């Protein structure tokens with residue numbers, strides 16, 4: 438039986454309490470050595486990126502292993518360690534293991550890394566190396582988004598049931614790992630709230646605050662790809678589509694706790710999206726998409742101009758002119 442105190446959600450956004458000595462997850466006071474790594478130690482060890490550098494928005498350079506956030510020992514041991522164990526065991530089996538996991542766990546796992554990066558950025562902003570021209574903590578709309586997301590991320594700690602929705606869209610994309618390619622890749626975007634990781638044969642791409650709407654909207658993209666294993670450029674195209682859709686996504690889901698009754702074992706969350714005064718997606722624009730695709734194709738040096746050579750038939754590695762999936766990309770003569 439849980440006490441009512443276990444149901445209390447923490448809201449660090451009220452006083453922007455990020456740098457203070459408080460656990461990021463529950464808000465309890467912590468000592469200076471009570472910390473949680475943003476990227477889990479097992480992941481950094483497995484893909485050998487603990488010592489790689491990270492550039493924060495205020496131009497501070499640090500390493501992945503130095504990206505820590507304040508976290509009490511209770512949250513570390515009771516809530517985060519069990520989550521890590523489950524994901525680590527699943528990831529050891531590759532795509533099959535990850536598919537067998539509850540999607541909510543992957544949302545929590547990816548969401549915690551996203552939120553950890555965000556907290557580090559917000560802490561850096563309070564005492565920046567170089568004062569930014571744009572600051573996250575002055576952006577009311579961004580703070581609204583983060584606050585809404587953090588409510589449901591607390592499902593890591595507080596038993597929580599989502600009434601008739603999932604807060605996120607998760608794509609699990611099988612990929613071929615060709616020789617010379619990195620086994621691990623990572624990309625995130627604080628503004629659109631997409632977090633993605635490639636773990637050998639799988640890209641995990643999560644839109645963290647869309648109530649599943651982006652996945653629904655991209656149905657015609659991913660449905661024909663079910664069961665397919667994508668080559669790197671195909672995966673880049675898929676990423677571009679998801680990141681661009683998230684960029685166009687224009688509403689902020691809000692979450693409300695149903696008043697708990699004395700014998701409840703979990704919180705029940707309801708949601709609301711204001712699609713009356715706002716459109717859910719801003720209009721899709723070819724140049725905007727091409728720009729995103731170019732960004733994803735950087736390492737192949739493919740430019741926006743090449744993507745748009747035929748504006749009626751923009752470059753696609755996923756589908757041919759007839760709309761069929763391109764099975765053997767490398768066997769075909771490339772147009773570019």
Ligand SMILES: [Zn+2]
Nearest residue numbers: 460463509512
């Ligand atoms: Zn805690």
